[in-house]
Amino acid sequence: MSGQAGRLTWRLALLGLVLLLGTGGLVFRLVQLQILEHPEYQLQAHREHQRQRQIYAPRGDIVDRNGLPLATSIPAYDLYASRVDWQEKPGMAMEAAEGLAPVLQEPSAGILRAVLNAEAAEVLLAQGIPYEVGRSLQRKELTGVRLVQSSRRVYPEGSIAAPLLGFVGYDRVGLTGIEADFDQVLAGTPGLALYEEDSRGVAIPFGERSLAAPEPGGRVTLTIDRYIQRQAEQELDRAIQQYDAKGGAVIVMDPRTGEILALASRPTFDLTRLDFNDAALGELARLRPVTDLYEPGSVFKLVTVAAALDAGVITPSTTYDDTGAYRASDYTIYNWDRSVNGLQTVTQVLTKSLNTGAAWISQRLGAQSFYEYVARFGFGSLTGMGLPGEAPGQLRRPGEPEWSPVDLATNSFGQGLGVTPLQVIAAVAAVANGGQLMRPYIVSEIDGPDGHQAFAPTPVRRVISRQTAETLTQMMVEVAGALPAGTDGLGRYQVAGKTGTATIPEGGSYESGRIIVSFAGFVPVGHPRIVILVKIDEPVGQVWGSTVAAPVFQRLAVKVLAYLNVPPDLPAQVRRD
Amino acid sequence: MATLHRSHASAPPVRVSAGAVLALALLVLALTGLLPLLQTTQTTSTGFTVSQLEARRDELLATVQRLEVEIASLTSLDRVEREAQAVGFVEPAETVLLEVDQPGSTTGAAPPAAGRSLSIAGEETESGPAWWQRLLAFFDVR
Numbered sequence: 001m002s003g004q005a006g007r008l009t010w011r012l013a014l015l016g017l018v019l020l021l022g023t024g025g026l027v028f029r030l031v032q033l034q035i036l037e038h039p040e041y042q043l044q045a046h047r048e049h050q051r052q053r054q055i056y057a058p059r060g061d062i063v064d065r066n067g068l069p070l071a072t073s074i075p076a077y078d079l080y081a082s083r084v085d086w087q088e089k090p091g092m093a094m095e096a097a098e099g100l101a102p103v104l105q106e107p108s109a110g111i112l113r114a115v116l117n118a119e120a121a122e123v124l125l126a127q128g129i130p131y132e133v134g135r136s137l138q139r140k141e142l143t144g145v146r147l148v149q150s151s152r153r154v155y156p157e158g159s160i161a162a163p164l165l166g167f168v169g170y171d172r173v174g175l176t177g178i179e180a181d182f183d184q185v186l187a188g189t190p191g192l193a194l195y196e197e198d199s200r201g202v203a204i205p206f207g208e209r210s211l212a213a214p215e216p217g218g219r220v221t222l223t224i225d226r227y228i229q230r231q232a233e234q235e236l237d238r239a240i241q242q243y244d245a246k247g248g249a250v251i252v253m254d255p256r257t258g259e260i261l262a263l264a265s266r267p268t269f270d271l272t273r274l275d276f277n278d279a280a281l282g283e284l285a286r287l288r289p290v291t292d293l294y295e296p297g298s299v300f301k302l303v304t305v306a307a308a309l310d311a312g313v314i315t316p317s318t319t320y321d322d323t324g325a326y327r328a329s330d331y332t333i334y335n336w337d338r339s340v341n342g343l344q345t346v347t348q349v350l351t352k353s354l355n356t357g358a359a360w361i362s363q364r365l366g367a368q369s370f371y372e373y374v375a376r377f378g379f380g381s382l383t384g385m386g387l388p389g390e391a392p393g394q395l396r397r398p399g400e401p402e403w404s405p406v407d408l409a410t411n412s413f414g415q416g417l418g419v420t421p422l423q424v425i426a427a428v429a430a431v432a433n434g435g436q437l438m439r440p441y442i443v444s445e446i447d448g449p450d451g452h453q454a455f456a457p458t459p460v461r462r463v464i465s466r467q468t469a470e471t472l473t474q475m476m477v478e479v480a481g482a483l484p485a486g487t488d489g490l491g492r493y494q495v496a497g498k499t500g501t502a503t504i505p506e507g508g509s510y511e512s513g514r515i516i517v518s519f520a521g522f523v524p525v526g527h528p529r530i531v532i533l534v535k536i537d538e539p540v541g542q543v544w545g546s547t548v549a550a551p552v553f554q555r556l557a558v559k560v561l562a563y564l565n566v567p568p569d570l571p572a573q574v575r576r577d
Numbered sequence: 578m579a580t581l582h583r584s585h586a587s588a589p590p591v592r593v594s595a596g597a598v599l600a601l602a603l604l605v606l607a608l609t610g611l612l613p614l615l616q617t618t619q620t621t622s623t624g625f626t627v628s629q630l631e632a633r634r635d636e637l638l639a640t641v642q643r644l645e646v647e648i649a650s651l652t653s654l655d656r657v658e659r660e661a662q663a664v665g666f667v668e669p670a671e672t673v674l675l676e677v678d679q680p681g682s683t684t685g686a687a688p689p690a691a692g693r694s695l696s697i698a699g700e701e702t703e704s705g706p707a708w709w710q711r712l713l714a715f716f717d718v719r
Contacts (some may be wrong), residue, residue: 156649567676
């Protein structure tokens, strides 16, 4: 009997050992998986379940001086289709394509083909789909279709100030204009959502999640007034159409502050129908009144006369004997109409816009003094308005290799130098502002990531004395009053202005026959409230600044003065009898 | 006489069957297991509600933004001009600003309400407010 018990004992022990080893192995494996390799498996599990999604930040608004939006954003959706999903489920892919066809306004077969033939695993089919349309597509739960919340830029006032506002690209980054220059303010900061989702792709409620809220884009407030801008553009379009011109610009400025109330230029583009494949878009988007140079012509005589008055070398009644020609170095200067006018006062030189008289005045002033005043008026340097791409202008000065004495004569009547329309209006505004040059500016406030910033009017320097400014103003009143059909319609408002008709040089000569006409003036004279520069490029026919540009000034000034409730110089009196 | 000493013996032990204990333990275990299930169900349901509310909030925010843009479009200059012309407005031919040779109100008192301030022809006003105006002022009626 004891032998049998011994055999049972060792078998039992063996079984026990096997079980023990097995259990020990299991326990060891459990320890290895649950404790030693726990972080690795936890990470793997997180990766399988954790998802992240960028939350778009609404792009900020660009508003006019009254807070009315010129460019704003609305929620929209971007539409993606998964090539992989559609390849795996062809039947459902067809169904999905048919569901998308009315939205994309394309045949379903074409949509299917485009997605299946794509190289990328996921294809962007459309951007900026209206919000309601996107939501309805989401509810349909089409196979392989993904909708990502985004935004779309809209322009409530249409395409006004298009080159100034600029536009954004497909990736919602500003490409031109204010959209580009203030992209960091307008873009905002996208948010990020981290969450866990199950095997069906549904977010796990109260699973691990964190959220970085998006920061909406800031707001840029312009000095532009939408009504004045619109009127300026309409009048510019009317003149361009009437005279079959190539383009032009109209700028309206407050001379007291330098605020730009309107900045219109043609040619332009349609903000509401952007075509990024249009090769001309870059050219059309240029802010020409700031970037493009032109020879200002007779408007520049204001600078010549202002300088000479301020230097004391002439008075309004100083006389000049006009023989119709003026000899400057090896060249002969003629009047624009080849007229011979005899004895003329300086005021008459300005009124009749005599090139010979202007050249004579510049000679009396002297080259050094003349170019000093030209620089003081801001020509040849940036105005400092703050928009990139601004041109400083082109000006040859004594001492420079290309300068010759005839430049003094030609520059005196605005030829042989390149200026921007912005520089011209700033200079005329200085006369209106009692001789004080103000920095023109177009952005008045920014509300962005750095908080609220407001930009105040900035005096640059005194260009001419107040007395000189008043004297020149009275001369300009006589110039405006002598216009054939220009400013009569302003009635009780006194206007000070000057016309300009400049030939566009070509190949070093002025025989092209192409001209730029302009008119620069301010009103009312007693308390100047607005300065307007009108510039029309290459009008067709027998046209001059007085017949083309001055009427634009008149029509625009009438509307703007009424809109701003500016009292006239000579009010109508109503008395009780 | 024999004394009966009743010993204070303990109550006979209660015998609980092993089956009852096992049944009770199983019941407690079942209830304990049910609690997390109930909690999870409640959490899931609440989570779904939260997701729905978040989606609804996003929808409402988007609606607000769209309405703001719609307001901007409806008040745009183009539309205002179009609608104004449709109801017969025209551009003014001329705007005249008049300087009226009459002083405006310079008294510190609030202007009388419309209707009550219309003076009857011939009524003397230079002598001050009328008796009924004085009465109203007494009762501080505006």
